[in-house]
Amino acid sequence: MTEPGRYAYDGLDRLIHERARLGVLTSLIGHPKGLAFGDLRRLCDLTDGNLSRHLAALQEGGLVEVIKRFEGARPLTLCRITEAGKARYLEYLAVLEQVIRDAAEAAKAAEPLPGPLPGAGLAPV
Amino acid sequence: MTEPGRYAYDGLDRLIHERARLGVLTSLIGHPKGLAFGDLRRLCDLTDGNLSRHLAALQEGGLVEVIKRFEGARPLTLCRITEAGKARYLEYLAVLEQVIRDAAEAAKAAEPLPGPLPGAGLAPV
Numbered sequence: 310m311t312e313p314g315r316y317a318y319d320g321l322d323r324l325i326h327e328r329a330r331l332g333v334l335t336s337l338i339g340h341p342k343g344l345a346f347g348d349l350r351r352l353c354d355l356t357d358g359n360l361s362r363h364l365a366a367l368q369e370g371g372l373v374e375v376i377k378r379f380e381g382a383r384p385l386t387l388c389r390i391t392e393a394g395k396a397r398y399l400e401y402l403a404v405l406e407q408v409i410r411d412a413a414e415a416a417k418a419a420e421p422l423p424g425p426l427p428g429a430g431l432a433p434v
Numbered sequence: 435m436t437e438p439g440r441y442a443y444d445g446l447d448r449l450i451h452e453r454a455r456l457g458v459l460t461s462l463i464g465h466p467k468g469l470a471f472g473d474l475r476r477l478c479d480l481t482d483g484n485l486s487r488h489l490a491a492l493q494e495g496g497l498v499e500v501i502k503r504f505e506g507a508r509p510l511t512l513c514r515i516t517e518a519g520k521a522r523y524l525e526y527l528a529v530l531e532q533v534i535r536d537a538a539e540a541a542k543a544a545e546p547l548p549g550p551l552p553g554a555g556l557a558p559v
Contacts, residue, residue, distance in 0.1 A: 316457035317479035328451055331533060332441035339540025354442035395541075402537055405530060408456060412527055415464025416520075 316411065320404035322397060324370045329355055330363050334390065334398045337373060343389035364388060372397060441536065445529035447522060449495045454480055455488050459515065459523045462498060468514035489513060497522060 325334060332353040336344060344352070350360045367373040372394030376387040390398070450459060457478040461469060469477070475485045492498040497519030501512040515523070 313476045314479035316461045316477050318453055318457050319479075321453045321456070323453065326451070326453055328443055328446045328448065331446070332443050335533060335537045335540060336441045338537060339544050341544045351438045352441050354439035354444075398537070399541070402534055405534055408460060409527055409530055409534070412460045412463060412523070415460060416524070419464050419466045 318404060318408060320400070321408075322401045324366065324372065325398060325401045327363070329353060329359060330367060333360070333363055333367065333388075334372070334394070337388060337390040338395060338398060341390065341395075343376070343387040346386035346388060349388050367394070370394075443529060443533060445525065446533075447526045449491065449497065450523060450526045452488070454478060454484060455492060458485070458488055458492065458513075459497070459519070462513060462515040463520060463523060466515065466520075468501070468512040471511040471513060474513050492519070495519075 325331065332355075333349065336349055336352045346360065350357065353360065355363070364373060364375055368375055372391060374389050374391055376389065378385055378387065450456065457480075458474065461474055461477045471485070475482065478485065480488070489498060489500055493500055497516060499514050499516055501514065503510055503512065
């Protein structure tokens with residue numbers, strides 16, 4: 310019952326697990342050519358400042374790259390997931406699936422019986 | 435493509451989303467009669483101090499209850515998920531499943547083609 314560390318979930322990478330960054334990475338994994346900063350901000354419903362901060366953390370970790378360039382005279386900030394970022398995010402998702410399986414199994418195993426059995430709830434003597 | 439807030443995941447309850455607390459709640463949902471503090475600590479591979487801190491946060495949010503009692507002369511701290519805690523955790527898990535579905539769909543839709551097409555990578559003129 311008490312297998313040590315059974316529910317420690319060390320694989321839940323803290324850099325990815327943050328709620329807003331989960332949204333950023335999910336958006337970017339679907340757009341391997343990258344997303345404009347404004348589109349990403351809208352998809353994740355973040356402020357400019359918040360998105361910038363989360364992108365900086367992800368960029369520092371090597372999970373995304375941020376490319377500033379010009380489209381004609383107009384500056385464009387393109388955000389893209391890296392190959393390493395994609396691999397780490399997919400690993401993270403596998404652990405997330407494990408959490409869901411564990412919880413589903415635990416909740417199912419713990420379903421209360423339809424009615425009280427005679428003597429149920431009494432400690433064995 | 436840029437449905438506002440599509441990947442905002444507001445339903446990822448911050449109280450539950452913290453990695454250690456995910457482990458605590460998953461442990462407790464499988465033991466509706468409660469777990470002794472020491473067993474919970476081992477299952478989640480946490481220090482006494484960390485587990486106490488996370489339990490305090492969960493207790494303040496009404497998700498768990500912590501019962502101190504004596505078994506004979508021996509003090510026992512029992513940790514138990516509340517009905518409200520169970521409901522909130524199951525809601526949280528539904529959003530987590532949505533994240534996984536979104537990411538799986540996005541990653542699949544974005545699969546690169548088997549080989550480069552003639553002219554691939556060139557911007558349209």
